[in-house]
Amino acid sequence: MSRTLYDKLVDAHKVCDLPDGDMLIYVDFHIMNEYTSPQAFSGLETRLLDVWRPEAHLAVVDHVNATRSSEPHDAASKLLIDNLQANCTKHGIAFYGLGDPRQGIEHIVVPEQGLVVPGMLIACGDSHTTTYGAYGALGFGIGTSEVEHVLATQTLRYKRMKTMRVTIDGDTAAGVTAKDIIMKVVQVVGAGGANGFAVEFAGSAIRDLDMAGRMTVCNMAVELGARAALIAADDITESALKGHPHSGQFTFNGESWDSDPEAVFDEEFSISGTDIEPLITWGTSPDHSVPITSNVPVAADYVSPKAKAALERSLQYMGLTEGQSAQSIKIDTAFIGSCTNSRIEDLREAAKILEGRQVATGVEAIVVPGSAMTRIKAEAEGLRAIFEAAGFEWRPEAGCSMCLAMNDDIAMDGERVASSTNRNFEGRQGRGARTHLMSPAMVAAAAVAGHLADVRDFK
């Protein structure tokens, strides 16, 4: 029988069926951070349980740490960091903490360390674990109770999801990046449009992406509600598996981690790659996006009173007027970072725009490389020099930083940020902060222009 890639991955990891309709699935690899794991470890302690297979876990510090220095910025964050380290020491789990040359944002660190291969099942107490789908691996986010469950049993209780395929065929235009592709998908399918689905991305526009681009796509699939995102493994995937610290551990024999040609999906979407333009979000949900050449919506575009009211609320929060042109939106801050877009490839794209240019007066521009290894590489390539010459602040430590503002990188009430991150919810980057999502190159363009700008105008 024809099977989808998702079904192959689930079948390959099924331990047994459970009487209530769930199954137990085996977790090959599990990643933890400092803020969704403490209560899982205390749960183990309460029940006097051991960690089933300590060598199959990795813990990193990324969400609460400062990025200006390798010292925690306050006592509360230090407590979380020290607590994770103590738990890892106690249970014999690998810990990449502050000052460790392997530290960084979990979803940047894992591929960089060579810890993901096609066919693997990966869980992590973080919603953007969908990122690993870029490798033809099944990655998904879990809550703290499930973190405890993986630690104690190396398995999870699991329900098979429905499958969706989003096919993007056709060459994308110059200036259109992986970020624009996934923002377009979120716009078409809708925030929450893939709740309950595992989504496979297919088509020539996806196959043409490098691994960094594929990770950006799978990363933000959670913004459409997908619990898992997948891209079939191919030659590009295979060549990305070599040369990392863990590479020798696995053998990838070119098994076909892809969907059978006849496989049937519960839902299908198709998008033309040639129709995609560089996008920005204007509102407070990731599907509130328009092309940079276009305008903020007007109430007359909407039929239902509910939608009109929602538009009004978003515009009010964002401090925008309906129909205002995207490029008239002035920014206070430019932020390049996050597990969506702080890989070396992203920094290179942004640096191309910044070379020989200056950040506009009054704009505060910050770049936080996704990991210590990314930072070192970028410095060696001369990217740091380009960013700094342009007027960007280059942060010496890696972390989530202003993506969710759980450390001291917080946007102020009313502050408007052009951001290479993944969520523009109310308060995401600080109480009252206004986030516009876009590709890292578009953030660089906005930083230079002082307002949202079209990257294609920066030749």
Next chain:
Amino acid sequence: MIKGIVAPLPLANVDTDVIMPKRFLITITREGLADGTFADLRFDNAEQRRPEFVLNKPPWNQATILVVGDNFGCGSSREHAVWGMRQLGINACIGTSFAGIFYDNARKNGLALPVVSPEVRDVLLQLASKTSGAEISIDLGSRTIAAGDYTEPFEMDDATRTSLIRGRDDTLDSLEHAGAIRDFEAGLDDKMRISVIT
């Protein structure tokens, strides 16, 4: 049977940061999260209750059930959002769709999330808006919601329903299958047997 006063919260895409703002996450316990729940909706910058917010005024300050907008619980994986709702006394949220991780977290903590059609949700929203304080009951056994003469079925998968009714400890239950897990591991291909460098 879950029974109580129901409050309307019709906003779509309520994310976990609205349910539990990040400043309450700097903690290593599950406790003390009631005040953080919906904090920016309930309190203003000076920590004063916002009188206009539904859960701050009678009869909804007694609510134990919410009727919510589409795609409730989207965003991060933080289980703190569910812990906080439970600590605030919320036993169920009725909606059309919930984010996957939030849905699973809810089940682990006895928060019922009945899924209904947009039409039924809108009827329940109207009902919940009555200032006299509508009471509804949610019967997990028969998967129905009832308010007076009005009854409607809801969707909930079997495993979640059993879990909510029995209030089990999934971790200990799963360990009863330790033998099956070991058998599976014995058959694991070497290429998937990870050993993270410490």
